[in-house]
Amino acid sequence: MGKKKDIKVKASQAGQKVRRILLWTLFVVLALIVLYPIVFLLAGSMMGNDELGSCLGAIFLGENGYARFPLLPKFPTLQHYIEVFMDSPGFFVMFWNSVKVTAGVLIGQFVVGTMAAWGFARYDFPWKKGFFLLYVILMLMPFQVLMLSDYLVLDRLLLTDNLWGIILPGVFSTFPVFIMYRFFAEIPDSMIEAAKLDGAKDWQLFVYLAVPIGSSGIIACMVLGFLEYWSLIEQPLTFLKDRSLFPLSIFLPDITSIGKSGMAFAVSVVTFFPAVLVFLGGQDYLEQGIMAGAVKE
């Protein structure tokens, strides 16, 4: 009897092991599929024009048959990157525009948003709940709903076709307030009371206590914000007409010829590179920031 049970247990253990191996194989395959576009862009950016032509001719040159694509380039070359960095001044203008928009929004959110989050987390004032609800509602409204409002105000302030017209509405976005609020609310009251007893003034509490202790929340917001504003599309597409103001995120490369398609690959890689760096460097903060949205008050 006991032996039978033993065998049964062993069999179920073996079954579990097989199941686990299958599950992990599935996960690894899925992860590889998810990451494939990155490998794809890297490979394409390092292929010479000949190789690109023979692989993608069906798409770009209207040849018969199908496009194909090797996992790695046969003769890797940095030719397209050199073209992007050396021979295309337009690229730098766009890159710089992206930097301006992203940096402008993040700095503004850091100043304005952090203060607001601190106010919501630590003070009591009339209609606080109402104000907070308003912030949450605004945070959830998609761009299309606010598009005309945005345009009307930018038009009146003469900020259409101006990078400030993209930056300022971003600065007052309420999403970072909501995320940082969660982090500030977790600072224990006793810590603040102790600082108050030591004679700390309100602004000192904020600068020397809230900002350092809530720094992970602030960084989380910056990481989320960077990813959002680095790939911003709707706003620049609507409000910018002057091509010299376009950020990289709305640059649609012309891929009607093979020579240009190589550059398109290189530009794609250069565009995602800063975002991937921020992602890898800030992944822990990013996860904390995502989670901050999930915790109930």
Added chain:
Amino acid sequence: MRRKRNRQKKTHKSIRGFLWILPSFLGVTVFYLLPYADVVRRSFFGAVDNRFVGLDNYKMVIENTAFRLAVKNTFLFTLLCIPILIFLALLCAVALYKSKYGGIIKSAFLMPMALPAVSVALVWRILFHSQGLLNHWLAVVGIVGSDWMNTGNAFWILLVSYIWKNLGYDIVLWLAGLAGISTNIYEAARVDGAGERQCFFYITLPNLKPSLYTITVLSFLNSFKVFREAYLVAGDYPHESIYMMQHLFNNWFRSFSFDKMAAAAVMESVVLLALILLLQKAWDSAS
């Protein structure tokens, strides 16, 4: 006497508290609230002569075929993509939770979040072209492909893109929910002889209920961003199966149909507001 002083102290404090919000609130007022009020006003006025027209704009928008198409697509898309995403993310999160290499897989799934849509668009165009890579692979196994972005299949491509981009985000949210369940409950249940399946259905799922609200809301928020991929791959006038609200607003904006935009924006915000409050109410009563 004492009470009075306390109350005074409190009102004093309250004004100070609001000062922290003030810069942000001023910006919100200037950039969002006032112009939104103007939009509400405009929704009742004609675009050209600025004459009061009552509900005419609303009627015009509701009868507009492009509006109906965009509403139908956006509605269908959200209705399908959010449950699928939330369910898949839950499966992954449960499997990855507390496993040794879960972190690496999770990072891989999060990575697409960092990829700007412009970078992805190039890959999509090559993958889903009628002579593109996907059809090449399908031909290898003997299946005849399709012109993915110019048929009804575009809708499903967009759905897969959304899941590809947001799976990691939702997995992290579910993992946060899972981490919030105390291990004591599981231990107690195991002592009582509960199996893995019972633990999942009677402990894990009920305890994840509070997370469901925020995950739904955040997935919803992100669902509007699929416009980016749709726009970059297919332009202003994509296949009709992926003509979304944002396409419609863009096209109206280009033709200066501000009256229609105003009415549609007001309607959409009211519907969204009702949805948010409804979800919140359901959430509050659940927990």
